[in-house]
Amino acid sequence: MTSSLSSPSPSPTYRIELTPPDILSYEAGNTGTPYVTTFDSGKPGPHVLVQALTHGNELCGAIALDYLFREGVRPVAGRLTFIFANIEAFASWDTSNPNRSRYVDEDFNRVWSDETLKGTRHSTELRRARELLKFVDAADFVLDIHSMSEPCAPIMVCGATGQGGEKSAAFARKMKVPQNLLIDTGHPAGLRMIERGAFGDPQAPQTALLIECGQHWERSSVDVAIDTTLRFLQTTGVVDAAFVEPRLRVQPTAQTTINVTQAVVAKSLSFRFAGSVKGLQVIAKAGEPIAYDGDEVIVAPYDHTVLVMPSLAHLKVGTTMVRLGRATPG
Template sequence: MSQYPIELQAPDIRQWENGNTGVPYVWEFDSGQPGPTVMVQAVTHGNEICGAIAVDWFLSKKLLPEAGKLILSFGNVAAYARWNPGNPAANRYVDQDLNRVWGDDVLNSDEDSVELRRARELVRFVDQADYILDIHSMHEHCAPLMVCGTDGKGADKAVSISRRMGVPEYLMYDTGHPAGLRMIERGAFADPASPKTAILVECGQHWEKLAGDVAKDTLMRFLVQTGTLSLATAQPHFYPNLDYSGRQRVIAVTEAVVAESEKFSFVKPFTGLEVLAKKGEPIAINGDKTVTAPYDNTVLVMPSVAKQWRIGTTMVRLGRLIND
């Protein structure tokens, strides 16, 4: 069983399987009015059910875009179908992490997996989008985070839209993943010269009620900021207690700690956003190495204790709070 109570019910999304695009579980709605193409993806990881809750809720409300086009996608549906409340951490993926396969070198390779086949179905929607929101959650209890891409590669665009949305409290400049390219880093989304913008929200602990609320709130605020929905339409669905307008904080990640051995363990049960006051404080044992804080006031971001990980998996990010 999970160390955390399961407060969310994973929705039955099979009613959305047929879609209307020729690709299972992908829906596209055209307002007929000028505007951007906006994509929202849920369950990039099969055990992160808050995104499924938000997109299922949106589709059930029969809300439609008021400008541009809206694409709604359930990502790793094969992994999601394996959801088991008795073992809720076991279905992150089937063969490999769907959020590490978005480089052309991987998508166009001869490699094969459940996740690669799904990414190859989804990539045409990703590439036509002007804005993307990818909805995720975290294994440990931690305040919601917005992952704003890699610093210097389009992340300023993501921070800007997140500030306009007013959610969540913490915005993160990331370093990417050595194990592979994420969807939000694909193509023009990582190009500072392009207006295309992609963000990834970590809504809180996977199965806490808050994560479902954050997912729905973030979805609606995102659709307002992209011009897809009017404020009048979306605002009744906001969660005012989640609004951090003017109070958001930015974390600049300086490095990612990657598992170099099957024997990786943290020195204590970190959950995320802990601040280690002194350079050199121990963080984890990575094979025969001790990982330590690289500088004073090191912030630990999203330490991973998930059951599904491999050598090469990012286990924790280390960063600094930016005073702005």
């Protein structure tokens, strides 16, 4: 996709096509930890974990897990754990202000360093992360299901360059979906779950992926969440083709890997994009303006610069507004 940055656009609001699922029946679970359920095949195999509601306003993952529970998914080897993570944030869902239920005190996906988890600080999210830690650290494979503020094709976030990003991308290539795989540079605000411990070690076999299924409340994000989870489960070997294949709903297309080279961080509240921007938009020529920030013009650093998740939704000084990357086939 190549397009010019010409017309400015206000930050839009999006139609809510999804209804939050009723997950109360999963509260008891079977592990002693609320909203955590493990099925054990009784046979050797990997421990596979799928997590929804890392962000309480991202409904597609919760709908996907509810669907798989109701369809009777069971492991044929190893163990399978489903987690609804930030249930307190999800419980605050308000259709008139859906972004408010993203988290209660802080971003649940920035607290996963040992320093933070084993430190003395307290928050709603830290309490839940400390509860879930033993499941995450025991898993061989993790899929963390998310969605995005702005409409965008699905993206598999594989982790950081040299810190597990490449092994996770290799796994996503076996899954054949989604089209776009992202190897990034991590999050300066704190460690994500997919980067924790062995998942961030290129030499360790443990592999974690984060799927961004589309805009938070669009219907297609549910199809992506279900399809991606099914393919993930089959690729780990925990669930077999007989269960997965009849339930697939997305046609794979040739994959592309985007390597993030830099993040564009807002230095002022006057930060604005040079025109209407869309996730995965490609800026054809080096030097073309991408954004303005005070007196500064931020330009494309190279030909075919890919804009990764540009958004004004969380504009604050010091916040990443867009990441810039290079795309390569495969």
